[in-house]
Amino acid sequence: MVKVATISGYKPFELGVFGQNHPAVPYIKKAICNSLQVMLDEGLEWVLISGQLGTELWAAEVVYDLRAGEYSDLKLAVTTPFLDQEVSWSEPNKEWYESVLLEADFIDSVTHKPYEKPWQFRLKNKFLVEKSDALLLFYDTEKEGSPKFLYDTARNYKEKYDYDIRLIQFDDLQTLVEEEHWE
Template sequence: MEKIVFVSGYKPQELGIFKQNHPSIAYIKKAIKHQLESLIDDGLEWIIISGQLGTELWTAEVVFDLQMEDHSELKLAVITPFLNQEKNWSESNQELYEMVLMQADFVDSITKKEYEAPWQFRVKNQFLIEKSDVLLLFYDEEKEGSPKYLYRAARDYEQNHEYNLRLITFYDLQLLVEEENQ
């Protein structure tokens, strides 16, 4: 049973998204929601994010929508790689982040200190993969970006553990757009 899902993926700037009302976000959220709904049928209880801008915060918004619809049993955990990761973000991004933290069911930080070095991201990836049953990753091998490190870590982990790596690709988004335009 897939009870804990770690969701991650591209950051907004990697997708050319610079406003929180960009039309592409609706399709990304729809793809995330579709995947989460199928996992709910398999016993999903917790969604974990590390609170990064983009895919992860959009996932939090999807979880809050699902909770209000008819999945109040769903829980959201925000487990950050280090303290105050939002420190240098824009004011609107900080507001979104604070709103997510206030509504989350669990909030913690892995390293209990502020950013020091890239090793904190590697530790976060490994920790969250090991604590979850599924990684739902918005990533397409055709367009590399920051998710490639998490993708590789999950693929390596999958070799020796029962682990489920699910991708949302640009092709999946294209299908959603086409479906809606018919």
Template sequence: MKVLTISGYKPFELGIFKKDHPSVLFIKAAIKKSLLPMIEDGLEWVLISGQLGVELWAAEVIFEFQKEFPDLKLAVITPFLEQEASWNETNREWYESVLARADYIDSVSKKGYEKPWQFRLKNQFFIEKSDGLLLLYDHDKEGSPKYLYELAIQYQKNHAFSIDLITFYDLQMIVEEEQFKQADF
């Protein structure tokens, strides 16, 4: 796999309202654990749309990995221009700090937000331009990742396309591993 799309829940869908919430450490640890074997196997590009939550946390993980794997690249391809226009200042600064370090930036639609079809077009673009999907998504908690997941499942029926999910069970395992490490056993 050379190109991977990473996505998942927005922070509010997980009950997270600050980018430095303690849960974020576990989410990033789960992303790292999933990504490392892919990187060691030759992953070259990670694609995100730059949405708040899992995608920007994944970008931060990529930046950490780039110290050890300088050939790993991050592309931020937004669904439309100025997606951050309605975000608060803190979120805009976070987003802009990711854009400043991204290796490639573009937009699927060369206009501002118009209608939900721009999100569907973005999902289609990401599926067709990547070899696989890493998605923080749990079937028991529907939310925005559901649409990308369903599209990926359909696409996978006719194409070689990997889908790796990080579920709430996976996150719980990471929490337990980290607590075990902290316990000094």
């Protein structure tokens, strides 16, 4: 049973997605939504993200859409790796992030201090895995990127504990595009 799921994946620049109006965004969100609906049928109650740009904020928007419908009890926790992670982001990205935080049910930081060193990201990955029953990761092992670190943390954790890892891969997005084309 999946009560808490961590969702993460690629950042926009890793996908060549610059802006919320990029044609790939609705397909990414649809893939997240489809996966979340399966988990909701399995008892999902909480979605956990770290507030990264890209997959995580798109996932938050999907959670809010689902919440506005038949899944009004679904909750979102944003646990950042450190304080003020958005300090160097562009204004539009800061506004996007703030809009997600406004509706979150829980907000905290793993380390209660500003960015110091990469260990804070490693600690965040460990926290996200240990505090969830499953990882839904937009990651394709054929295209390495920042999600690899969380994926490796989850795989190592899975060797010792019952932990569910579910991937959204580029083939899944291609299937959604083709399905829409045929409709």
